[in-house]
Amino acid sequence: MPLQSLDFRGQPALQLALPDGSACTVALHGAQVLSWMTADGIERLYLSPDARFDGRSAIRGGVPICWPQFNQRGLLPKHGFVRNIAWRAEAGGTDGPADTLVLTLHDDEATRAIWPHAFHARLAVTLAPRSLRVALHIDNTGGAPWSFAAALHSYLRVDELTEAHLEGLQGANRWDAVRDDRHVDLAPALRFGTEFDSVYTAPAQPLHLVQPAGTLEITQSASCTETVVWNPGPELSVRLEDLPDDGWRHMLCVEAARIDEPVLLAPGGNWVGWQQLTVL
Numbered sequence: 001m002p003l004q005s006l007d008f009r010g011q012p013a014l015q016l017a018l019p020d021g022s023a024c025t026v027a028l029h030g031a032q033v034l035s036w037m038t039a040d041g042i043e044r045l046y047l048s049p050d051a052r053f054d055g056r057s058a059i060r061g062g063v064p065i066c067w068p069q070f071n072q073r074g075l076l077p078k079h080g081f082v083r084n085i086a087w088r089a090e091a092g093g094t095d096g097p098a099d100t101l102v103l104t105l106h107d108d109e110a111t112r113a114i115w116p117h118a119f120h121a122r123l124a125v126t127l128a129p130r131s132l133r134v135a136l137h138i139d140n141t142g143g144a145p146w147s148f149a150a151a152l153h154s155y156l157r158v159d160e161l162t163e164a165h166l167e168g169l170q171g172a173n174r175w176d177a178v179r180d181d182r183h184v185d186l187a188p189a190l191r192f193g194t195e196f197d198s199v200y201t202a203p204a205q206p207l208h209l210v211q212p213a214g215t216l217e218i219t220q221s222a223s224c225t226e227t228v229v230w231n232p233g234p235e236l237s238v239r240l241e242d243l244p245d246d247g248w249r250h251m252l253c254v255e256a257a258r259i260d261e262p263v264l265l266a267p268g269g270n271w272v273g274w275q276q277l278t279v280l
Contacts, residue, residue, distance in 0.1 A: 003089070003101060008034060009053040014089055016101050016127045024101075024127050029055055030083035031103040031123040033063040036132045038279055044132070044216065046157040046251035050242045058083050060242040061155045061251070063134055063275075065123065068115060068148030070259040079153070081114050082121060090122075100126045107141070118142030135221075135274035140265040147264045151228060151257035152275045156218075158211050161231065161249050165189040168207035168218075169227070172200040192252065195233030199259065202227045207254065208280075217278040220256035223263075224273045228255035 004015045008027060013034065017023040020039040027034050036044045047061035058064060058079070066079040077084070087103040105121040112118075122137040134152055158164045167189045174185040177197040185200065189210075202225055207218040220227065230253040232240060237248040256275035263271050 009051075011053045011055060014101055016099050016125070018099065018127060018129060020129050022127060022129060024125060024132060026101055026103065026125055027059065027062075028086050028089065028103070029053075030059065030085070031065060031087040031105070032059050032083065033125055033132075033134060034059070035062070036127075036277070038130060042213070043157055044277065044279065046155040046247075048243045048247055050244055050247075052242055055086075056084060057242075060240075063155070064153040065136060066149075066151040066153050066255075066257075067121065067136065067138070068119075068146075068150070070149040070151050070257065073149065073259065076115060079151075081111065085110070087121075087123070099128075100124055117144075117146045131276060131278040133274055133276040135272060138263075138265065138271045140267050140269045143267050145264055145266045145269075147262040149257075149259045149262050150224075150271075150273055151255045151259065152224075152273070153228075153253060153255050154275060154277070155251045155253050156209055156216060156277075158209070158250055158252055159213055160211075161192050161252060164209060164211035164252065165191050166207060166209050166229065166252070166254065168203055168205060169200050169229075172203055172227075174201075175199045190229065192231050193233070195236050196229060196231045198229050199257070200227045200229065201225070202256075209252065209254065215280045217280050218254050219276045219278075221272065221274045223271060224256040224258050224275070225261065226257040226259055228257050228259075229253065230255070 022039045025035040051060040069076040069080040090102045118141045120139040124135045126133040209216040
């Protein structure tokens with residue numbers, strides 16, 4: 001299916017649409033998925049109405065790509081640099097009822113000034129009825145090994161966070177970043193209302209984000225060894241300039257991540273990490 005180019009809040013973007021009415025929109029800036037609309041007309045991702053679309057800043061919402069650094073765990077800008085630069089669109093592919101949009105990024109003089117390594121990054125966004133898969137492919141195109149961390153920082157939309165819960169992390173090792181505490185999470189379901197910021201050992205089974213309007217199933221590749229769950233809560237939400245004061249009530253970040261043990265990629269090596277969202 002042909003891609004449609006569009007202007008999204010002043011920035012170039014591409015849109016995929018299926019005959020059933022489902023669609024997704026991806027910005028060239030950061031190869032960031034901005035919207036995923038299912039055939040029932042429901043938006044499944046959260047995008048802040050106050051997000052900055054200036055072609056330089058990180059965009060608050062959708063699915064930002066954190067690479068080659070997670071958060072401030074290193075010397076690079078927060079969450080790395082690829083979410084803040086323009087990618088290029090390539091031809092995707094059609095396979096039955098699904099369709100794929102592909103964006104790529106190669107190292108250049110500007111990236112090597114920040115991070116002195118040769119790489120090729122590829123983001124494949126596959127849209128199918130009731131599901132969206134986002135896959136990050138990383139190639140080492142240089143002559144020496146290098147290491148990285150990565151995350152697909154998905155902002156999932158909820159009608160009202162205090163009425164939603166996340167199932168599937170019971171028994172997982174958890175680092176609670178708010179309290180700087182490590183323990184095994186014994187709760188059968190996570191509930192939210194205050195600031196929540198935790199890194200979990202990724203479970204083998206899918207997670208389920210349950211709310212009155214329905215359930216979203218969340219799966220990730222085994223190469224993403226952690227799952228990050230984040231919500232700013234009411235106090236931090238007020239302090240974030242690119243998020244409405246009540247923005248925390250309508251989003252939950254559930255991220256496929258590889259952060260505790262960085263990937264060491266040899267010359268010619270490839271790594272793939274993905275997350276799939278499915279409406280049940």
